[in-house]
Amino acid sequence: MMGIRVIVAGANGRMGREVVKMLSQHEHLQLVGAVSRSEAGKDVGETLGLGRYGLSFTSSVAEVLNQTKADVLVDFTTPHVVAENMELAIQAGVRPVVGTSGLPEKEIERLSSLCQNKGIGAIIAPNFAIGAVLMMIFAKQAAKYMPHVEIIESHHDRKLDAPSGTAVKTAEMIVQTREEMKQGHPEEKEILDGARGAYYQGFRIHSVRLPGLVAHQEVLFGGNGQLLTLRHDSLNRESFMPGVKLAIEKVIELDKLVYGLENILD
Numbered sequence: 381m382m383g384i385r386v387i388v389a390g391a392n393g394r395m396g397r398e399v400v401k402m403l404s405q406h407e408h409l410q411l412v413g414a415v416s417r418s419e420a421g422k423d424v425g426e427t428l429g430l431g432r433y434g435l436s437f438t439s440s441v442a443e444v445l446n447q448t449k450a451d452v453l454v455d456f457t458t459p460h461v462v463a464e465n466m467e468l469a470i471q472a473g474v475r476p477v478v479g480t481s482g483l484p485e486k487e488i489e490r491l492s493s494l495c496q497n498k499g500i501g502a503i504i505a506p507n508f509a510i511g512a513v514l515m516m517i518f519a520k521q522a523a524k525y526m527p528h529v530e531i532i533e534s535h536h537d538r539k540l541d542a543p544s545g546t547a548v549k550t551a552e553m554i555v556q557t558r559e560e561m562k563q564g565h566p567e568e569k570e571i572l573d574g575a576r577g578a579y580y581q582g583f584r585i586h587s588v589r590l591p592g593l594v595a596h597q598e599v600l601f602g603g604n605g606q607l608l609t610l611r612h613d614s615l616n617r618e619s620f621m622p623g624v625k626l627a628i629e630k631v632i633e634l635d636k637l638v639y640g641l642e643n644i645l646d
């Protein structure tokens with residue numbers, strides 16, 4: 381396989397650090413740029429405890445794209461900047477692989493058109509853990525036969541967006557097979573605001589935030605006299621890395637934006 385030149389945005393964050401470490405373990409994946417506002421100018425490897433790299437952090441995606449030839453931009457930043465980062469990359473002919481959550485549907489559509497106009501690939505994956513992707517696929521299958529469903533997602537308390545990107549994607553996949561219906565008692569009333577969670581086309585999504593958690597989700601299906609629970613737990617951030625590696629390798633072959641890792645699994 382040809383070498384793939386990769387820029388990482390959010391490289392000093394929880395996910396970015398893990399991506400930099402993963403790249404260092406694969407000869408065909410070469411880190412050519414790393415963005416961190418707080419660590420700009422410092423050596424990437426020394427800052428991340430990986431030994432001297434001879435490559436310094438850059439303070440913005442615009443700057444690194446200007447200075448560096450790259451094939452792929454991996455983005456694990458925040459919902460506020462991810463769209464702008466993607467747009468800059470697409471304009472520069474660099475393919476985005478995006479894990480950052482919180483991108484609204486309209487924005488994904490707009491970025492998809494940009495990719496189409498430019499004829500280059502991009503991947504936005506709400507969750508790169510293969511087990512989580514399987515949970516979403518199984519939830520879509522189950523919803524056809526058990527349409528009474530609720531999603532409970534639980535994350536660490538540093539998370540900015542709720543519900544999680546994974547919960548939103550799971551809900552989007554569920555409604556592809558679930559007959560539309562409003563669940564619960566027709567006269568149900570919330571005594572405390574938000575008690576029943578966020579409403580999504582007739583069913584509910586609940587978000588838990590606690591220190592100690594990483595990334596977890598349960599999809600609960602109820603039927604007469606039976607319950608089905610699908611559960612996935614990411615116990616550390618290494619769990620996302622096989623999916624990130626796969627996306628970096630696949631995005632090179634794409635000529636459009638793909639939303640969801642399930643669409644590139646063989």
Ligand SMILES: NC(=O)C1=CN([C@@H]2O[C@H](COP(=O)(O)OP(=O)(O)OC[C@H]3O[C@@H](n4cnc5c(N)ncnc54)[C@H](OP(=O)(O)O)[C@@H]3O)[C@@H](O)[C@H]2O)C=CC1
Binds near residue numbers: 416419456
């Ligand atoms: N798809 C998936 O499988 C997964 C997705 N995620 C998502 O990835 C994203 C990042 O998560 P995580 O690594 O935990 O978050 P962190 O907060 O640890 O890292 C985000 C990094 O983004 C940078 N950043 C923050 N604000 C800005 C800004 N305004 N402009 C430019 N850079 C900024 C910061 O770096 P600095 O201050 O140095 O610039 C920070 O280190 C989240 O949206 C999360 O939901 C997380 C796990 C898995």
Ligand SMILES: O=C(O)C1=N[C@H](C(=O)O)C[C@H](O)C1
Binds near residue numbers: 482543546594
């Ligand atoms: O913020 C996180 O940590 C995670 N975010 C993604 C999401 O919003 O679904 C993926 C994973 O759940 C971890």
